[in-house]
Amino acid sequence: MIIKSADKCYVENDQGIKLIDTTMGSGAQIIGHNNPLIKKIVEQVESGTIYTIPNIHISEVNSCLKNHINPEFHDEYIFCSSGTEANMRAIRLARAYTGKNIIGRFHGGWHGGIDGFLEEHPNNKGVPLQVNKLFKVLPYNDDKCLDSITSDMAAVIIEPVQGSNPRSDIKEFLTKIRERCTEKGVLLIFDEIMTGFRLSSRGGSGLFQITPDLVTYGKVLGGGFPIGAVGGKRSIMETKNVFYGGTFSANPLSMYAAKLMLESIVNKTHVKYDHLNNAGETFRNELNEFFTSQKKKMRAIGCGPINRIIFTDKFITNRKDRDLYEPADAQLVFSQKLKDLNIFVNGNGLYHFSMSHTPDVINNIIESIKIGSEK
Ligand SMILES: Cc1ncc(COP(=O)(O)O)c(C=O)c1O
Numbered sequence: 001m002i003i004k005s006a007d008k009c010y011v012e013n014d015q016g017i018k019l020i021d022t023t024m025g026s027g028a029q030i031i032g033h034n035n036p037l038i039k040k041i042v043e044q045v046e047s048g049t050i051y052t053i054p055n056i057h058i059s060e061v062n063s064c065l066k067n068h069i070n071p072e073f074h075d076e077y078i079f080c081s082s083g084t085e086a087n088m089r090a091i092r093l094a095r096a097y098t099g100k101n102i103i104g105r106f107h108g109g110w111h112g113g114i115d116g117f118l119e120e121h122p123n124n125k126g127v128p129l130q131v132n133k134l135f136k137v138l139p140y141n142d143d144k145c146l147d148s149i150t151s152d153m154a155a156v157i158i159e160p161v162q163g164s165n166p167r168s169d170i171k172e173f174l175t176k177i178r179e180r181c182t183e184k185g186v187l188l189i190f191d192e193i194m195t196g197f198r199l200s201s202r203g204g205s206g207l208f209q210i211t212p213d214l215v216t217y218g219k220v221l222g223g224g225f226p227i228g229a230v231g232g233k234r235s236i237m238e239t240k241n242v243f244y245g246g247t248f249s250a251n252p253l254s255m256y257a258a259k260l261m262l263e264s265i266v267n268k269t270h271v272k273y274d275h276l277n278n279a280g281e282t283f284r285n286e287l288n289e290f291f292t293s294q295k296k297k298m299r300a301i302g303c304g305p306i307n308r309i310i311f312t313d314k315f316i317t318n319r320k321d322r323d324l325y326e327p328a329d330a331q332l333v334f335s336q337k338l339k340d341l342n343i344f345v346n347g348n349g350l351y352h353f354s355m356s357h358t359p360d361v362i363n364n365i366i367e368s369i370k371i372g373s374e375k
Pocket of ligand 1: 026082083084085087110111112113159163191192193194195218219
């Protein structure tokens with residue numbers, strides 16, 4: 001499908017068909033497409049879009065992150081242009097700070113298309129096998145992983161909520177990871193590219209009350225413009241001789257967009273977490289009631305506004321369970337059925353609700369899923 005335009009929670013394709021968008025720029029567009037806040041970006045376009053050297057918005061974004069989001073972190077973040085790049089920089093920084101090379105990551109996680117994160121990906125050609133030796137894949141939501149977090153590792157990277165099995169019952173597991181990392185002198189990196197400013201104003205870290213050593217952001221922070229950011233404890237952020245630059249890093253458009261987004265989150269103007277959480281809760285409750293009463297092998301799972309449908313009636317603890325119980329093509333086949341009902345779900349099967357998803361729109365999605373499940 002080719003998209004021609006987008007407005008609020010709708011996309012219009014090149015055939016002139018309007019669909020409800022459940023993807024919202026892979027979670028980046030939390031307010032809604034074509035929203036009044038981000039339209040202000042034109043003010044920055046008129047002042048130039050790239051200056052090569054730092055611009056006036058950077059210090060405002062830094063102080064907003066310091067004062068309202070992560071007061072315990074250093075007051076300067078590293079900015080770049082995507083989530084992938086933020087994670088690349090975070091693991092480089094972790095290696096530089098600790099003098100160690102091995103990075104632990106979890107099965108079912110996604111941290112972008114960096115070579116070392118692609119071992120289990122079906123499209124991993126071109127990645128030298130030697131790279132995989134620098135990464136250790138750990139079982140997710142399974143205490144067996146704890147013994148595998150060893151002092152020879154530089155860092156462990158984890159999404160507070162994984163897109164492949166979004167869940168809210170994960171605080172205890174995350175807490176154990178935090179404790180084990182501290183015990184073994186291994187840095188804990190929270191990849192909050194998807195969860196940052198979405199699960200709460202302080203992301204998954206705020207929701208679960210766990211402080212990592214480093215954090216990465218992207219998506220929502222840029223309000224629809226390309227962005228990545230790395231923040232962390234002062235001693236780590238001050239590590240010398242680590243390379244970070246890039247032509248578009250901290251460009252004035254993305255930084256102005258980030259300033260507008262952060263102000264809106266702090267002042268509770270365009271982003272309201274009650275609205276986002278209610279949308280997710282209604283989606284899961286109503287669909288699970290239907291799936292159970294109709295004996296469907298389907299369930300709605302999620303955390304706040306991050307949701308997905310799984311095609312099994314069994315409880316899953318991680319992506320491994322999902323792969324075990326769910327027919328391999330189920331997500332794609334169902335996305336196609338919903339597309340025929342004018343609901344756009346991305347191939348990865350994630351439903352990202354935004355401020356523009358009103359109760360009526362959520363209800364429309366729910367009813368379409370019910371119809372789709374009968375076909
Ligand atoms: C948790 C997580 N980390 C990293 C990334 C990569 O971000 P980007 O696509 O901006 O490079 C994504 C993107 O989907 C993500 O969800």
